[in-house]
Amino acid sequence: MxxxxxxxxxxxxxxxxxxxxxxxxxxxxxxxxxxxxxxxxxxxxxxxxxxxxxxxxxxxxxxxxxxxxxxxxxxxxxxxxxxxxxxxxxxxxxxxxxxxxxxxxxxxxxxxxxxxxxxxxxxxxxxxxxxxxxxxxxxxxxxxxxxxxxxxxxxxxxxxxxxxxxxxxxxLYNKLKETFFQTSFALAEAVEKRDPYTGGHVRRVTEYCLAIAEELGLNKEEKENLELSAILHDIGKIGIDDAILRKPAPLNEEEIETMKKHPQIGLEILKKVKHLSEIVVGTFSHHEKYDGTGYPLGLKGDEIPIIGRIIAVCDTFDAMTSNRPYRKGLDDNVAIEELKKYAGIQFDPLIVDAFIKAFQRGKIISQSKREKIYEN
Ligand SMILES: [Fe+2]
Structure with a gap:
């Protein structure tokens, strides 16, 4: 018993x-x-x-x-x-x-x-x-x-x-994580505010990246790393002089070289945060090109971390379709054709494919499209 x-x-x-x-x-x-x-x-x-x-x-x-x-x-x-x-x-x-x-x-x-x-x-x-x-x-x-x-x-x-x-x-954990993401976003926006012409860029690039992540079936952790990298991708611009960052005209060669330092500056800032190693590789490599002609390291193909390859496509699409004081943004479909044209040269073709699928599903809303929605 x-x-x-x-x-x-x-x-x-x-x-x-x-x-x-x-x-x-x-x-x-x-x-x-x-x-x-x-x-x-x-x-x-x-x-x-x-x-x-x-x-x-x-x-x-x-x-x-x-x-x-x-x-x-x-x-x-x-x-x-x-x-x-x-x-x-x-x-x-x-x-x-x-x-x-x-x-x-x-x-x-x-x-x-x-x-x-x-x-x-x-x-x-x-x-x-x-x-x-x-x-x-x-x-x-x-x-x-x-x-x-x-x-x-x-x-x-x-x-x-x-x-x-x-x-x-x-x-508690999720609250803490949310606070960290919001703080990162606030920091990125503070940097973005210095350049009056790129308003909303970080938010759009982050949204585009997440749309690609959905197409590629990335898991939750990969998505979070990508999201944070996208938010912080241009954080290094904090170290670029106002005269270059705010110049209302195309940059000359010397200025372009200075501007190219922003991934390295971003790395210097972010490497101080112990748990951001996955994120740093993404932000550091967002200007690498698929054929190895990008910067800062000239990495090629799959040598470029996938986060960097994804941000590269989204960053470029947003830059092409957004208005600048010295030029009007491209039509979405023209920008999509550009991405296709440079798939395998500047961009990873698989990422371009995923981007186009997300675009066709209406998940990519460019700056001009947003403005039209806002007007109506
Ligand atoms: Fe950048």
Missing amino acids: ENNFLLKELEKHKKLLSVTLLLNSSLEPSYIYKKTIEAITEIVNAEVGSLLLYDEEKDELYFHVALGEKGEIIKKIRLKIGEGIAGSVAKTRKSLIVNDVKKDPRFFSKADEQSGFVTKSILCSPLIYRDKLLGVIQAINKKDDENFSNEDLNLFESFANIVSIALENAK
């Missing part, structure tokens, strides 16, 4: 430990949501698990659901704090077992009516981190027609604690 009890306890702890490891293996909220919902059913042997997140502004709970036929319906359901079993749990911040929902006046039947699901029993726990309500988790319908027990409740509460910590960690 005692052995049986110990074995059961051990089994429970093993389950919790494996879930803890799983949830802590990612800082991606969507991954944590998905794994939480999957783990709920396993932890307390339930038919379905659901996760409701707290919307602080509206003081409501809303379902987090994976996309599916019923997902769209459930997604629209919102519960006021205090409404339904989940809302009550959020309000009292105390877990609840309801083994026959029909007999409980708090049961919110709308979700069942709209989704066609039949709820019989619910085990619900709040997600709380340092006194802050994050949401609630629900295990619905104990399998084999059994009732949820106090033992289930204890286990579920421990699980809720693990989920809360994982969610809060992910939230």
